[in-house]
Amino acid sequence: MFSNLEFFIIEAFRSFRRSTLMNFVAIATITVSLTVFGLFLLLIVNLGNIVGSISSRLDIVGYSSREISLADAGALQLKISKIPGVEKVEYISREEAWKKFKQDFNSKMSLDQVVYNNPLPHTFSVRVRTPDILPSVAKQISNIDLIDEVRYSGKMIDQMMSLIGAVRVGGIGMVILLSLATLLIVVNTIRLTVIARETDIYIMKLVGATNTFIKWPFIIEGIFIGVLGGVFSFLILKFSYDSATLKLSSALPFLPIVNDAFLLSVIYLSMIFGGMALGMFGGYISVSKLLKE
């Protein structure tokens, strides 16, 4: 088997070397498809990031340190929610907040032994529809009696994550569609390179080569083409993303561009492995189809 493997690899490289144009077309197609795919991935990741960072600034929090009844709180909640542009008002009583704080604090020592009075205010968490009206809404809330202090751009990590999640779900749908399109293009391109060698296959069958023996060189060649396409698209993506990041971060410093080395490596590596899988699959499908005919 080892000597056969050697033969398969030698055959794959030989045919790769000798059908230059066909392979060039196949590699270029894979490179372009994967690059488009990768650009889309980067776009989705960054979109998620931007949505996340915007949504994290969408909250206004109003505090009241006075004694207010539940009825007063309800009236206040209603009043705030009537301000134009307000989407949602959430009321958290100081008791509730204190309870939660103690839970979160989670110490062996009871906080009640140290702090005798609940130091927390009543909280109204306000979500507005668009970030641009935040200041005016905040001002209107602060004008309300009983509200002592207003803050906005409070970080509501959970909500931010759920919004990113929504963007990702939409993105994954697109990624699946795009993967299918890429797969179809690549399989068809590799099919062309296989059809171009129909005579080779005919002769291999004629002299008594088994199907397995015929398939392997094509699959290996497919892997080789796919990996090359993947490496090229990796280089294109990395180079263009790095230079775009550099330019954007100086032109639009507030834009939250994804710069997570691990995430980027995963995307880049998925280009190479994706290319490999595409090439292998493409080679396998094409040669199998031809063998059946």
Place this chain on the structure above:
Amino acid sequence: MIEITSVSKAYPNGIEALSNVTLHIGKEEFIFLVGSSGAGKTTLLKMLYREEVPTSGKVVVDRINVAELEPSQVPYLRRNIGVIFQDFKLLPKRTVFENVAFALRVTGVPRSTVRRKAMQSIELVGMLRRANSFPNELSGGEKQRACIARAIVNNPPILLADEPTGNLDPTTSWDILQLLDKINKRNTTVVMATHNKNIVDEMKKRVVELDGGRIIRDQQLGMYNV
């Protein structure tokens, strides 16, 4: 060696390429298949290496029932049958040596023996000088010699030739026939479909004539025409 019994072949479009053909070919025979184009010569040859399967009837090659062979077993049948063609079917991007070695290599022969056996075969057809040439650098006769070297490199007991001289001038055709005769004398059964009257008449071998898919003549020491 080859037993064809009541074989018919009808294509889906209704054309009957062979009809009730029975033919027995003994070990080490040299036999010509003659007849006009479309008489069924090529179809008959294809039955033997299972490029085609008969609609009815039985084909036995070297004790193997070809028609009922599992597809996975077909490669092993073909290792016992050499085939040469009018259009040679050499791989254009490989040298003569590589074409011949390829036939050995794809059947899993270890590399160490490939070179020796390929060179022996190339020497037998008189192509040692051209072993490193590519097909487009060869004359028609040389291409056919390379094709023969490839066909016999596995030492098959049977060699099938489909119009091997169809593209060659008379002198070259004659050289090829002498080579086939030499291979026949090395204990190989040769079945050759041909239109070449001069060769058939000169060789005085067994002649089987097909017409419209039927055998109309089977004659020892035959001529091209009756």
